[in-house]
Amino acid sequence: MPNMNFAQALNDAHKVEMERDANIYVAGEDVGVYGGIFGVTAGLLDQFGDKRVKDTPITESAIVGTAVGAATAGLRPVIELMFVDFIGVALDQLYNQAAKMKYMFGGKAKIPMVLRMTCGAGIGAAAQHSQCLEAMFMHLPGLKVVMPSTPNDAKGLLIEAIRDDNPVVFLEHKMLYALEGEVAEGDFTIPFGQADIKREGQDVTIVATANMVHTALSAAEKLAADGISAEVVDPRTLYPLDEEGIIQSVKKTHRLVIVHEEVKFAGSGAEIAAIVAEKAFDYLDAPILRVAAPFCPVPFSQPLEQAFIPSEEEIIDAVKKVME
């Protein structure tokens, strides 16, 4: 398997799918000539031309809205919003239009679109360019929410997302773009709703998403030195959520720590904790703990930003606590 970074893997997924299906178009700000601010759409304009790779004006509401309309009328848009924070400008088109249309129309509409957005802190981009908002999307019936953590997952999940007939929100953590890894060649998909065990363990389950998967893995490594065997589970898609996979792991380890970068209060971890509490309470030997950002916007100053992002130490502390 070739080695590529996360951004290249996403780029590859675009190419595989665009070659296969002529009805896929890509649109967004600076996706064409610039190749995407993070390089994900590099080379697509040259390969597929401006009918299929469209640089748009700065007009998020219309980028999303036209994708919804085009998808409903037979195309398969794959659109980019640069930063997830900008969804605020376009939210109506996503949640009142895309998410609800099929239901409101009694099941008649089909909206096969993918909305790609960059999320996450770590580069000093401050409060309007650094958020993680996955819980907000999870809360909207009708949307699927994908959040990969490795280059291979990114590619397989993006191809799956493009083939899905529902609107899919695809969240890419900006600290992952340069991450290298082996990526399967050509055409392959990873089904939604299948968590991936990134590290097997016996004593505690750590459910983590996106960049936090890697922080959790290094915490697990340190914990192993202390004799604690942690299992790191990456749900990969938050809707559909692999409840069964998470519960299976908890049934084995009897302890659960949930880690994510978005704020803890009403975050995605709250849902996961509630599901486990409802369905596997009897298997738990300790209260469920969450490691997540404090309830504040993402600060600019580097020491504050670093304090905002959940750390390896916080994960280790939480694990030790549930092990007591």
Place this chain on the structure above:
Amino acid sequence: MSSVGIIANPASGTDIRRLVAYGSVFNNQEKVRIVRRILLGLEAAGVQQISYMPDYYGIVERALDALKTSMNILPLVFNAKADQRDSMRAAEILAQNGAGCIITLGGDGTNRVVAKGACNTPILPVSTGTNNVFPYMIEGTIAGLAAGLIAAGKVPQKEGTFTSTQLEVIVEQQLTDVAIVDAVVCDDIFIGSRAVWKMDKIKQVFLNRSSPASIGFSSIGGMLRSIAPHEPFSMVLELGQNGPTVTAPIAPGVVETVSVKNVRMMASGEEVALTHSPCVVALDGEREVEIKRGQQATIRLSTDGPLVVDVEQTMAYAMQKRIFASDVNIN
């Protein structure tokens, strides 16, 4: 082969006079529609070749989008700067290439620069600017027909055109610029936003044409006497305080009363010195020439201004010669 040039200024009709006065808003989509009608008029008059000034908006290209025509329509090739210089350069090239007529779309400002480059090529100015004395408020189709008749030689130049006078600004013995309607001396040191709207800044007004029914500074003289554009004299007004007054529409929607210290007529060839330095001279409504402290500057009337198509006369000649009619008797 009869050929016509088109110079449509995409920047006309956007200056500050929409803020400081009540200048009309003339958007470029409307210029596109006018050009379409001009082209159809030109074709009907038998013109085969059109050359146009390329502009960043693509006024003529957009006009062609919705037209079917057998005319050969090509952009002039030069390195466009997206400012005044383009119009002048385009006029020069059209004149060199022997265009039979140049149609302009713009205001007095646009026509001033075209006049500088057009040499003796007749200009048919269509108004799409702000203070419009020089260009005609005219339907594009008619402009196309008249320009076509002149360019194709169906109406001889001597029947359908006239030579306008112009005002020449001479700084330190050097011919520096020209005005085709008015030159206004302002007590100012900056060109800035170009328009002139504070009357207390104006010291002298030179007019080579005036009419009581026109807009802009020339209307100040126009309230005193008319001067046709080809008449070989001009008026010089010195403004000041406590003199007799004139009330005139100096800008769209702005009727002001000014105090006139002195008015005199100026013959062609005569030079009148500017009373102020430093100052800025506004030409046809826009501040253009900076006169530095101590510089000698004069204004002179020249009878050798632009050659202009007289649309009424051109069309009247066409009527007399039954250019657009076969043997029809009026009973």
Place this chain on the structure above:
Amino acid sequence: MDLTNEQLLDMYVTMNKIRTFENRVAELFADGKIPGFVHLYVGEEAVATGVCASLTDQDYITSTHRGHGHLIAKGGDIKLMMAELFGKKTGYCKGKGGSMHIADLNLGIMGANGIVGGGPPLASGAALACQYLGNDGVAVCFFGDGASNQGTTHEAMNLATCWKLPVVFVNENNMYGISSCTLNSMCVPNIADRAAAYDMPGVVVDGNDVIAVCEAAAEGISRARQGKGPSLIECKTYRHRGHFEGDPCAYREDSELEEWKEKDPIPRLEQKLMEIELLTDAKINEIKSGLQKDMADAEQFAEESPFPDVSELTEDVYT
């Protein structure tokens, strides 16, 4: 327009202050001293300077991601700005905001903005408050050519004329929104053309001529102050640097940049002021070395200031 010698010199100093600040920020960013995104205003100084010359501390501005120039022109303190860019506790926003969020509400600066098109509704809102409170204040909205395509901008303009709000929309048309050229992103040649749709005056001025900007803005602002409603002033200009520091600018020609550098607003004013003997070589040196010193002081202040304490992370979320 009657500008006093003092006003002319002030504008010259302000433009140079912005230029000096931005050039220093570019160096500090390259040295890794400033994290995040910085969008510099080099080449566009005449716009903020010419507009803010007619504003008082009681008036409001909304700014953009490219906000340093607006801040300086509206009277912002470069020490506090620099400290903010460094992420220091002593900065304008205690280090929480950074380049894209600097604000000084005491000076009516309603913040730089990370959201393109975020400012126009805020400006109309500030203008509503001025109108409502009857305090004679006006709001100026700086926004880019790119921002002019956002729905929020159009909604804000429409409401501004419907309610006759004392707001002036100042468009900084530098021909690009990141890589996207106005030739492809809009179908009218001038942003000012859009004003007609909202029944407000829309004018185009040379945004690299501080006097032209100043004259137009003075008219728009006094019109707003007199209760005659909003206007739109489009300033044609160009950014000399990339969209953000680190942008390779592959989407535009070097020759285009060179042409615009010839129209650099600072030498243009400098030459004129020398001509009328308001400036001499000695005076220019004095101004420039004074600015260099101020800049060095600001940098030292930023360097020496402490970072915020981690305990401050969750402060300031609510009152």
